[in-house]
Amino acid sequence: MTYLAKPKLHHPTLPQNKLCHTRRDYEGKISTLCAGCGHDSISAAIIQACWEMDVEPHRVAKLSGIGCSSKTPDYFLGQSHGFNTVHGRMPSVLTGANLANRELLYLGVSGDGDSASIGLGQFAHCMRRGVNMVYIVENNGVYGLTKGQFSATADQGSTSKRGVVNSDSPLDMVGMALQLGASFVARSFSGDKHQLVPLIKAAIAHRGAAFLDVISPCVAFNNHAGSTKSYEYVREHNEAVNRLDVIPLRKEIRVDFAAGELLEVEQHDGSVLRLRKIAPDYDPHNRIAAMNYTQEHQAKGEVVTGLLYIDTNASDMHEHLHTTARPLNALAARELCPGKTALDKLNAGFR
Ligand SMILES: Cc1ncc(C[n+]2csc(CCOP(=O)(O)OP(=O)(O)O)c2C)c(N)n1
Ligand code: SF4
Ligand SMILES: [Mg+2]
Numbered sequence: 001m002t003y004l005a006k007p008k009l010h011h012p013t014l015p016q017n018k019l020c021h022t023r024r025d026y027e028g029k030i031s032t033l034c035a036g037c038g039h040d041s042i043s044a045a046i047i048q049a050c051w052e053m054d055v056e057p058h059r060v061a062k063l064s065g066i067g068c069s070s071k072t073p074d075y076f077l078g079q080s081h082g083f084n085t086v087h088g089r090m091p092s093v094l095t096g097a098n099l100a101n102r103e104l105l106y107l108g109v110s111g112d113g114d115s116a117s118i119g120l121g122q123f124a125h126c127m128r129r130g131v132n133m134v135y136i137v138e139n140n141g142v143y144g145l146t147k148g149q150f151s152a153t154a155d156q157g158s159t160s161k162r163g164v165v166n167s168d169s170p171l172d173m174v175g176m177a178l179q180l181g182a183s184f185v186a187r188s189f190s191g192d193k194h195q196l197v198p199l200i201k202a203a204i205a206h207r208g209a210a211f212l213d214v215i216s217p218c219v220a221f222n223n224h225a226g227s228t229k230s231y232e233y234v235r236e237h238n239e240a241v242n243r244l245d246v247i248p249l250r251k252e253i254r255v256d257f258a259a260g261e262l263l264e265v266e267q268h269d270g271s272v273l274r275l276r277k278i279a280p281d282y283d284p285h286n287r288i289a290a291m292n293y294t295q296e297h298q299a300k301g302e303v304v305t306g307l308l309y310i311d312t313n314a315s316d317m318h319e320h321l322h323t324t325a326r327p328l329n330a331l332a333a334r335e336l337c338p339g340k341t342a343l344d345k346l347n348a349g350f351r
Helices: 038-052 068-075 090-100 112-116 120-128 173-180 193-205 231-237 287-299 317-321 340-349
Strands: 060-064 081-084 105-111 133-139 184-189 209-215 238-240 242-247 262-266 272-277 303-310
Touching (some): 038 133, 060 068, 060 090, 068 133, 090 317, 105 112, 112 133, 120 173, 173 184, 173 287, 231 238
Parallel strands (some): 060 081, 060 105, 105 133, 133 209
Antiparallel strands (some): 184 303
16 A cells, blocks of 8 residues: 555644644654554654654654664654664664754664664664664564564563574663663553653653663564563553653643652753652662662563653763764864864874
8 A cells, every 4th residue: 555645635623733733744654564563653652742742843863774663764754854774773873963963853763673683782882872862662572574583682482473482582672771871761562652652752852862662562473472572461561660741841831749649850951751650669760770670570571661760960972072062064164174283283182
């Protein structure tokens, strides 16, 4: 059905955001993924989050690698910039683009194969560098596009569609992101839009490396009994640490305060992340505690979802490198190339 174009006309009564855009203005092409694929639900959540946050589509750069998950940027934010990189290389292309122009919102979309196998080194370095981005891994435990081989996030003992048992230990991307220095780490489930949409909004509002691991069942190759990434398994084993909502800090803030139930986290853009805590003692500000918490629950076969860690004072790569605040394409030739004397001085500094 890829030849079917979406109708361009919108119904005049569709609700609009502050930019007078309807939700439809944040959509992309018609998806070619399998019906029921979790990745399509994540695209819908990204669309919803960007629409609700009044994100200007031309201020967004979507980057991805290769895989069913990496195809999805074609299905949302059709008016944004997009770049489909080589398999596993999205993080370095995103880092380079961000260095050249820090004014865009960088949205990296990847798969567990793309990020935990071939792109593992790339994933690690963009997290530790604190690249200001929203990095979403659409995690189905398989290489969906190449017909369902186990990926590096497949749980030991889980079975493939043909009944083969995975004997390898899994990589936990949340644990790695925490260890590597990501300043916002969350996990969610593609089928839980009430949790996923606010998490994406909070990640967009966060300055620094924001990582979201979204369990996203592959209905074609990893949705059977014996899989730990199926709809049924995740629904049965999901433990949510918090329910959240993001309120942009504008003149009017209406907060439904209920003493003892809410934790407010102010983000860099001034917006406030409201956490409705289910586990009353869960504190998302403690990196070590978050690592222990996720590991303890993982050992019990539970999938912990929600905002697991946030550093509200995080700095990003540009602060670390003291780069110019202006995008490179806004600099004049003289500023980009300061001349031989300046270059000689720089070189002399390395001798
Ligand atoms: C350099 C290179 N190696 C291998 C492949 C084959 N390949 C394409 S997609 C893919 C894995 C995709 O898995 P994942 O990132 O989990 O995406 P999914 O399809 O599951 O969403 C592989 C191995 C490739 N395209 N390029
Ligand atoms: S093969 Fe799996 S991951 Fe790919 S589109 Fe189909 S359901 Fe989604
Ligand atoms: Mg995958």
